[in-house]
Amino acid sequence: MDFPEEINLKLRKIAETRYGENPQQDGAVYETVDGGGNLQKILPITGAEKLQGKKMSFNNWLDADAVLKMLWQFEEPFATVFKHLNPAGACQNDDILKAYKKAWNCDPMSAFGGIAGVNRKITEEIAEYAIDGKFLEAIIAPSYGEEALEILQKKKKLRILEIDTEMPQDPGPDLRPIHGGFLVQEFDYSELTSEDLIYLEDRGIRKPTEEQIEDMLFGWKINRRTKSNTVLLVKDKATIGIGAGQQNRVDAGFIAGYRANKPYKKLTNMDRTCESSKIKDLADYIGLKTKGRTKNSVAVSSAFYPFPDTIEVLNAFGVEASLSPAGSIRDKESYEALRKHDMAAAHTPQIEKGGYKGGMRAFLH
Numbered sequence: 001m002d003f004p005e006e007i008n009l010k011l012r013k014i015a016e017t018r019y020g021e022n023p024q025q026d027g028a029v030y031e032t033v034d035g036g037g038n039l040q041k042i043l044p045i046t047g048a049e050k051l052q053g054k055k056m057s058f059n060n061w062l063d064a065d066a067v068l069k070m071l072w073q074f075e076e077p078f079a080t081v082f083k084h085l086n087p088a089g090a091c092q093n094d095d096i097l098k099a100y101k102k103a104w105n106c107d108p109m110s111a112f113g114g115i116a117g118v119n120r121k122i123t124e125e126i127a128e129y130a131i132d133g134k135f136l137e138a139i140i141a142p143s144y145g146e147e148a149l150e151i152l153q154k155k156k157k158l159r160i161l162e163i164d165t166e167m168p169q170d171p172g173p174d175l176r177p178i179h180g181g182f183l184v185q186e187f188d189y190s191e192l193t194s195e196d197l198i199y200l201e202d203r204g205i206r207k208p209t210e211e212q213i214e215d216m217l218f219g220w221k222i223n224r225r226t227k228s229n230t231v232l233l234v235k236d237k238a239t240i241g242i243g244a245g246q247q248n249r250v251d252a253g254f255i256a257g258y259r260a261n262k263p264y265k266k267l268t269n270m271d272r273t274c275e276s277s278k279i280k281d282l283a284d285y286i287g288l289k290t291k292g293r294t295k296n297s298v299a300v301s302s303a304f305y306p307f308p309d310t311i312e313v314l315n316a317f318g319v320e321a322s323l324s325p326a327g328s329i330r331d332k333e334s335y336e337a338l339r340k341h342d343m344a345a346a347h348t349p350q351i352e353k354g355g356y357k358g359g360m361r362a363f364l365h
Contacts, residue, residue, distance in 0.1 A: 013030050017060075027058040044171075048162060066082050071165040080116070081116045090222050113135050121148075122148045127149075138161055144162065206345070229252045230362070230364075231253040234300060241257055243255035249310050303363065304326060311343070321343060324345075
């Protein structure tokens with residue numbers, strides 16, 4: 001990407017938000033105007049048509065933008081639910097209703113109060129499922145069936161947003177504000193294929209199956225739009241556990257497994273009293289049933305494993321295969337752990353750039 005010496009950025013206020021990130025703050029949303037060249041595409045979510053719902057909040061705009069950037073990555077039928085800039089779940093499936101259900105059921109407790117996104121027309125069946133005992137701040141799709149719209153409109157406060165979810169030919173640069181300026185980079189939407197992956201058979205580590213590789217490539221796309229550090233657990237092109245935004249990778253791996261096997265029947269259904277007995281039930285559940293939904297799943301890590309402890313955690317949850325970048329000084333110890341547990345594994349392609357030498361990474365801050 002060529003970076004110009006100067007960027008003339010002209011913004012126009014299109015709305016004041018209900019408040020800022022917190023209610024003690026004021027906020028507004030601006031869009032780029034003529035003169036910004038491809039910078040006009042920085043905030044495409046502002047072009048969404050709101051078909052109904054109350055005023056968008058500051059945080060609604062942030063999450064809606066994150067949902068759209070996730071949807072851009074998929075041509076295949078895909079659904080996701082976001083909360084606080086992270087996906088609570090995501091799924092690619094030829095049956096878009098199944099995709100939506102699997103995305104929601106990855107972590108229904110975290111999805112509650114989130115923003116859902118679908119890259120296909122919202123059908124009557126999706127609309128009924130989306131509001132049946134569930135709460136959404138907003139839903140985003142390229143179009144809505146007439147019956148689906150009538151169903152969603154029963155929730156008067158639900159923000160219904162319609163916008164093209166296809167990847168723009170040129171999404172423009174990724175601008176991140178810092179106090180007094182901006183950081184500018186290109187968006188990371190580089191294609192990753194099975195031919196790009198580095199397999200480790202020469203180190204005595206099993207090559208993943210075709211199905212596992214497909215889950216790895218799917219999970220990599222999800223990782224790119226999930227706050228670091230991240231470890232995802234994937235089955236059948238659906239996330240089943242997401243460990244996001246952690247300062248260390250072993251916790252990210254544990255949280256992914258914990259959330260995948262969380263005893264929702266005990267702790268959901270609006271029973272949020274958190275009695276001590278329920279907390280004990282939860283601890284007992286994790287201790288006794290670590291290989292529930294996570295058994296035979298695939299782990300996808302946004303960066304290398306600095307120690308083999310993350311692999312030990314993943315094995316405890318029954319994970320069968322792992323995709324990660326290489327580059328740790330302890331990679332050999334991680335390989336030893338993979339061999340010990342007979343886990344399949346692959347690395348992302350090697351990159352040497354700006355003093356960095358290691359695998360392709362999926363950090364997001």
